[in-house]
Amino acid sequence: MTKGYFFEEVDGVLTFTIDRPERRNAINDDVMDGFREVIDYVHTHDTVRFLVITGTGDRAFCSGGDLSEFHTLTTAEQASSMLSKMAELLYEWATLPVPTIALINGTAVGGGCEIATACDFRLVAAEAKCGFIQGTLAITTGWGGGTYLFERGLRHDRALKMLVDAKTYPAQQLYDIGWAMRVFEGEPRNALEEFIEDMRKVEPGVHKAYKEMEIRKWKNAGLYTRIQQEVATCSLLWEQEPHLAAVDRFLSKNKK
Numbered sequence: 317m318t319k320g321y322f323f324e325e326v327d328g329v330l331t332f333t334i335d336r337p338e339r340r341n342a343i344n345d346d347v348m349d350g351f352r353e354v355i356d357y358v359h360t361h362d363t364v365r366f367l368v369i370t371g372t373g374d375r376a377f378c379s380g381g382d383l384s385e386f387h388t389l390t391t392a393e394q395a396s397s398m399l400s401k402m403a404e405l406l407y408e409w410a411t412l413p414v415p416t417i418a419l420i421n422g423t424a425v426g427g428g429c430e431i432a433t434a435c436d437f438r439l440v441a442a443e444a445k446c447g448f449i450q451g452t453l454a455i456t457t458g459w460g461g462g463t464y465l466f467e468r469g470l471r472h473d474r475a476l477k478m479l480v481d482a483k484t485y486p487a488q489q490l491y492d493i494g495w496a497m498r499v500f501e502g503e504p505r506n507a508l509e510e511f512i513e514d515m516r517k518v519e520p521g522v523h524k525a526y527k528e529m530e531i532r533k534w535k536n537a538g539l540y541t542r543i544q545q546e547v548a549t550c551s552l553l554w555e556q557e558p559h560l561a562a563v564d565r566f567l568s569k570n571k572k
């Protein structure tokens with residue numbers, strides 16, 4: 317029985333894999349515990365030069381929060397507890413002293429898009445589609461993904477459109493609007509190695525210093541507080557009838 321994730325360090329590359337293909341790699345509490353473990357691993361192993369996140373299989377990178385588990389959360393307070401837990405983990409992830417790379421092997425929706433946006437780089441498989449579909453469930457992003465998106469340098473109208481469309485975009489469009497840095501064909505691992513080839517030649521201390529530059533900017537811009545406000549907004553929407561009904565519709569559709 318899998319824990320729902322696994323991670324392995326090979327030649328300085330630490331790869332965290334979400335391993336719940338039967339749920340399109342949805343995030344539940346066990347996988348959140350995996351995020352905790354892998355973040356702690358980075359802080360205690362200076363051999364790690366790059367942190368990569370990907371998903372098992374070729375159907376999905378991550379389908380966001382596990383609706384079959386999180387549908388039991390019906391109040392703003394209950395939602396906030398789960399959302400805050402993942403938002404904290406993603407903030408620690410985003411502020412790690414190594415380059416972080418989302419190796420998007422398949423569909424990334426909802427919180428899956430938020431996780432990818434919390435990474436420094438996004439490499440997207442040519443057949444993958446990604447989207448902040450939270451709006452179809454009558455909520456906003458709630459793990460910090462909307463706040464990170466406005467920090468990633470996309471033209472404002474393109475970033476906002478991604479959120480308010482609440483739909484998936486094909487890989488090429490994700491590249492054209494500046495969310496994806498690479499679109500790749502074939503083996504994800506090959507695309508990753510090509511992407512980090514030049515970075516490997518640079519001292520880790522230089523990477524750490526550049527990450528610290530961005531983290532200082534985020535601290536001056538009150539990023540962490542803005543993420544907490546995003547969580548609060550999502551929590552309030554979470555307990556409203558439109559969200560609760562949308563989740564029930566998804567679950568009853570899939571109970572066929």
Ligand SMILES: CC[C@H](C(=O)O)C(=O)SCCNC(=O)CCNC(=O)[C@H](O)C(C)(C)COP(=O)(O)OP(=O)(O)OC[C@H]1O[C@@H](n2cnc3c(N)ncnc32)[C@H](O)[C@@H]1OP(=O)(O)O
Pocket residue numbers: 338339340342375376379380381382383384385386399423425426427428449450453456457458459566570571
């Ligand atoms: C703040 C973040 C926020 C949160 O919840 O905390 C969110 O992430 S909101 C967004 C939540 N996620 C979704 O609404 C996505 C739901 N899933 C889908 O839209 C599709 O499954 C998709 C597009 C990811 C893949 O479609 P595909 O046709 O390839 O697969 P199926 O829909 O047939 O799904 C296969 C199987 O997986 C189960 N599944 C998929 N996603 C989830 C999920 N997020 N939570 C729980 N279970 C999920 C689905 O029910 C099917 O199960 P089965 O028992 O085989 O019917």
